[in-house]
Amino acid sequence: MILLQTANISKYFGAKQILKDVNLTIQSGEKAGLVGVNGAGKSTLLKIITGQLTPDTGGVFVANGLTVGYLSQDTGLESRRTIYEEMLSVFQQLIDQEEQLRKLEEMMGMDEVKADEARYRRIMNQYAQLSDTFRDQGGYRYRSLIRGVLQGLDFPELDDHSPVSLLSGGQKTRLALAKNLLIKPDLLILDEPTNYLDIRSLSWLEQHLQSYPGAVLVVSHDRYFLDKVVSKIIELEFGAATTYKTNYSGFIDLKAQQQETLLKQYEQQQEEIARARDFVQRNIVRASTTKRAQSRLKALEKMEPLEAPAVTQKKVHFSFAIKRPSGKEVLQAAGLQIGYPGVQLAGNITFLIERGESVALLGPNGIGKSTLLKTLIGQLDPLGGTIRKGSNVSIGYYAQQQEKLNPDKTVLDELWDDYRLMDEKDVRTVLGNFLFRGDEVYKKVRDLSGGEKARLSLAKLMLEKANLLILDEPTNHLDILSREVLESSLMDYSGTILFVSHDRYFLNKMATRVMELTPSGIRNYPGDYDYYLEKQSGQQTEIQETKEPPKPQPGKQNYLESKEQQRLERKRQKRIEELERLVSQTEEAIRRLEEELEKPEVAQDYAACLKLSEELNQRKSDLDLYLEEWVTLTEE
Structure with missing residues (x-):
């Protein structure tokens, strides 16, 4: 129907x-x-x-x-109303029936009713009919239904009587x-x-x-x-x-096949049209072939032209790079306690994150995942314990609510104010890659949609070139195409990632280790999201960070090792290519600076000479670092 x-x-x-x-x-x-x-x-x-x-x-x-x-x-x-009262309002008809049943029960218990057999029988029949209706409409189940739905959507019983407001x-x-x-x-x-x-x-x-x-x-x-x-x-x-x-995965396959078929049909028809036009042009004026040419021309005019397949929807385009690599140990916490003054959310948080890892932080809503991230970046003070950053660690943070954005600025100024040395053309190019084009760069941040704010935050994060990305729900408000681009960019990223996400596709693609936050500390799962689910569904053994994690079964171990090796190899090759480009650019910059210093007018200007010399020394220092890292990676 x-x-x-x-x-x-x-x-x-x-x-x-x-x-x-x-x-x-x-x-x-x-x-x-x-x-x-x-x-x-x-x-x-x-x-x-x-x-x-x-x-x-x-x-x-x-x-x-x-x-x-x-x-x-x-x-x-x-x-x-309270939460529970609001849910009860759905079943007002059943509540009214229930009250009516109670009244009928009271009446059946009265002596004067019992004494009147006809009246008693009439009330009994009324009670039986109403009881059947009450039962058939779910009258004996609606309270348990309310409990089930509230608990399923994470409203604990203790909060049922909290005001909705x-x-x-x-x-x-x-x-x-x-x-x-x-x-x-x-x-x-x-x-x-x-x-x-x-x-x-x-x-x-x-x-x-x-x-x-x-x-x-x-x-x-x-x-x-x-x-x-x-x-x-x-x-x-x-x-x-x-x-x-079909479902979503089937839709992706079907659409790809459909696009491929439409493109082939269109290209074949275009080739056929081109051949027919060429034949007509070559033969229309020759007496011996003019009739054939005219026949082909008529067939061409009758042909129903196929439309070219629609161009792909515009999508964001970006990649994450780093200025310089961190040390092997990137971020460490020991006995960390998080929360707010007088309210501890979790304690005994101990972990170590090493270079190149992509760590997913999981846990139920309200456990303190965002609070932990804000504590790690210094936005909140820890209630206890210690946090230690490794050498050369630079952090880029993506906030779930985009609170780092200034609502009173335009899109252009929000990005340009943080990167004043960039030319406007380059700033606009970056914004264009994130689908802010033309007059859209003059929109106020407050007027942006959730997806637009997310793209702007990602643009700022990309330009930071940090070697540790801490991401709080980075896929929220992004459409599916943008999520896939983000996944691809992070897979090629040569730094370290710690992230919170509820997107299970994203989790499964990105996580090489899962840390589950509990009120009493961290449970560590040394594998991807599928491995975490496997452990959750079976007899789960709690693995504290301070203990030696158990080894997965041989088949799973081989799979995890293979997946991790492939990911690290992609990152290594990507970084080598990036370093080769940086070496070439730095050598060219050094050559230009040396030429500038040799000019007589510069040699006579002490301030200009000093400034160029300092820049030259910095460039040479950068070149040494790039070459040292390049040698290390190529030897691996």
Whole structure:
């Protein structure tokens, strides 16, 4: 049965067309994912479907009596009730029935009712009918359902009676999701429901939606989530919608095959057209071949030209480099205690991170992961214990909430003010690589979307050229294409990475070691994310950083070693190429400086001569370091 259908929906904002003749269908019980790059119009389409926006052309058609639940992006539940009271309000009809049952029970216990057999029988029948209705509608299960959903979305029982008004923005969004799940509408529409969920809550939501009796239309950049939940992908690209009856991984394969087929067909037709035109030009004027040429010309005119496959959507383009390598031991903590004055979140945190590692920091929401990162970079003071940075360590920090950005600056000034020695042309080139083009560089930071702020923060991080990257949810607000570019850039990065993420694709691709933060310290898992999950699902042995970690089984050990060796070899080759480029550039700079110093006008200017000499000495020092590192890496 068709629950919802859109017919040729188009939408303009000013002169810009966002949606173009969009057609989609949602069947009862269907689980569909809506995907596309940031700005493709996904949220706009959902608002049109839910009646919050009106399309310029086209319409939305829904089944009679359809109930729709809608969770918009980053919009939380506002209420004066407590958490539990707000969830109980979903079942007001059952609560009223329950009160009526209690009243009937009281009446059946009254002596005057018992004495009146007819009245007693009438109340008994009424009680039996209402009891059956109450049972059939879930009256004996709704309280346990509330508990299950609240616990699944990380609302502990102790917090059930907290006022909704005291919750954070993320908690209010999770509560809005919980209420929608309890209402159980025929069609549940979710816009980025995974933004404020930790990995445990994500897994619970996946399982819940898999068995959800209604239909689901979900926008998400979480590729794991889409693969687990949906069986149909609707892609918005260049304003148009294309449907693929598969999960996300299947969609990627199908689209690649489709693009390849379309490109081949287009190229074959272009070759055929070129051959026909060439034949006509060579033979149209010759009497012996003019009829054949005219016949080919008519066939050419009748040919239905194929459109060239749409160009790939614009995507960010960047890579991370380092100024100079760190020592082998990069970051060490011993007996570290983190939190705020009077409130300790975790203690006994002990670990060592070495050069070249890519370490994932995991743990449930509220355990203190972001607090630990802020403590490591010096933004917060430790409550106890020590932190030691290794030699030559320079830290680049990516903040989850982009609080390092100044909301009053333009995009151009936000970047240029930190790198004043860069030419405006070079600053604009960097911003262009992060999709800030033309007049977009004059937008105020406060007016940027979450994805745009994330791209701007990454641009600033790239220019730092730090050899230790500490990243707090770097994939949040990035579309799937941008996440894949970020993954590729970090895989080629020759420095060290410590990161927090809920993106399980990203975790599995990036992590060479997992550190799980607990209130009593660190549990260490010497492998990738799959290895961590394997240990979590089995009989888990807690591995403290201070103890010798157990060795994985031989097959897993070989796999991990092979994966790590390949990653390190890619980094080594990448760094060698970078060093060779730096050596060449530095030698050229030294040559130019020596030529400048030989000029008579410079030799007579003491200040200029001193400045050039200092720069020359620095360049020679840099060259020695580059050559020394190059020799070490090539000998490896």
